Amino acid sequence: MNWPAHGANPRQLYQQLGLPLPATYVDFSVNTNPYVLPLSLWPTQADFCRWAMEYPDPDAVPLVDFLARAEGISPGCILMTNGASECIYLLGQLFSQKRIGIAEPAFSEYRRACEAHGCKIVSLVTNEEKSWKYELSELTMLLKDVDAFFLCHPNNPTGTVMAEEELYELLMAAEKAKTFVIIDEAFYHFWADGFTALQWIGRFSHLIVLRSLTKIHHLAGARIGYMVANEEIIAQAKALQPPWSVSKVAQQLALHFLPMDEFVAQTKRMIAAERERIAEILRGYGYYVSPSVVNFYLLRLPNRSTEALFYHLLREGMVPRHTMNFRGLDGKYLRLAVKTKEENDQLLQALRRWAQ
Numbered sequence: 001m002n003w004p005a006h007g008a009n010p011r012q013l014y015q016q017l018g019l020p021l022p023a024t025y026v027d028f029s030v031n032t033n034p035y036v037l038p039l040s041l042w043p044t045q046a047d048f049c050r051w052a053m054e055y056p057d058p059d060a061v062p063l064v065d066f067l068a069r070a071e072g073i074s075p076g077c078i079l080m081t082n083g084a085s086e087c088i089y090l091l092g093q094l095f096s097q098k099r100i101g102i103a104e105p106a107f108s109e110y111r112r113a114c115e116a117h118g119c120k121i122v123s124l125v126t127n128e129e130k131s132w133k134y135e136l137s138e139l140t141m142l143l144k145d146v147d148a149f150f151l152c153h154p155n156n157p158t159g160t161v162m163a164e165e166e167l168y169e170l171l172m173a174a175e176k177a178k179t180f181v182i183i184d185e186a187f188y189h190f191w192a193d194g195f196t197a198l199q200w201i202g203r204f205s206h207l208i209v210l211r212s213l214t215k216i217h218h219l220a221g222a223r224i225g226y227m228v229a230n231e232e233i234i235a236q237a238k239a240l241q242p243p244w245s246v247s248k249v250a251q252q253l254a255l256h257f258l259p260m261d262e263f264v265a266q267t268k269r270m271i272a273a274e275r276e277r278i279a280e281i282l283r284g285y286g287y288y289v290s291p292s293v294v295n296f297y298l299l300r301l302p303n304r305s306t307e308a309l310f311y312h313l314l315r316e317g318m319v320p321r322h323t324m325n326f327r328g329l330d331g332k333y334l335r336l337a338v339k340t341k342e343e344n345d346q347l348l349q350a351l352r353r354w355a356q
Helices: 010-019 045-053 061-071 083-094 107-116 136-143 166-178 231-241 248-257 261-285 306-316 341-355
Strands: 078-081 099-104 120-125 146-152 182-186 205-214 226-227 297-299 334-337
Touching: 010 306, 045 248, 061 078, 061 248, 078 083, 078 231, 083 107, 083 205, 083 226, 083 231, 099 107, 136 166, 166 182, 166 297, 182 248, 231 261, 231 306, 261 297, 261 341, 297 306, 306 341
Parallel strands: 099 120, 099 146, 146 182, 182 205
Antiparallel strands: 078 226, 205 226, 297 334
16 A cells, blocks of 8 residues: 555545544644634734735745844754755755765655655664664764765654753764764654754754654745754755745744743643653553654554554554654554543544453
């Protein structure tokens, strides 16, 4: 079967599997913020209409300036993009024909973007037996063999992270090897008490950090993200980017939501508490749950078919994310988002019935 490349499209999934679409369902394949802001906190309809009719600032200057102040970095080190996915494809083009390392399992678009531009992929795969960790010695050896290296941190799909000191050592090794390390922090905003590689942008000239604003701020449809790197890399990536890549609507929505620090902080607290509650219950049912720090986790039931569980959940109106296209997972796990308590309780009931 030709499995969908991503989640967040239940209609397509049910159609491809030949299953009837339930009248109601909960999409656990999409890992955006489950806590939606009330409409009263959104811009007005008149604002949306005005923004839709205007050309965007091609350099997104007000937004770049806001992020530069918030993160304590130079505006010249930031490039706004059409979601973090555009960052990935710009980098695939920038490193065209080069040798690219990927720590896997990981977001499939790294490989797709690089292969589209003739890159040679060198993969380092971890697994459950290793607690989804990589040996630092293996990583540093890989850095000597590639021109750039993708690290999803926090990792998608496992939700796991490296120790801060270990990541710093990795960046020191990369600087010595003159290898670019691309750290995708798309899910950083869901990590309670987490650390960011942005703190080291001024220290390491070969560090590139990717961020998404679509997931935490409900802007998946608007598409907005950004890249942070030294000014030379940003200028090179900007030269490859189509004009007006980030719409006026996306820029203005980001400016509207970014100051809402308490909303992000509250989301982190609620996600962490709900994730730990779910994990404890599921482990009690006999499931394996990955040690995630963000808003999704991997799941499997030992000695039972994961594919059969996948179909069971779909028939129950619970839409999981398959892992057929994650190298090293190969469909042996399901990825599930942390949703609201009510939605998670529905999932727990379905998983309890399956485990009995």
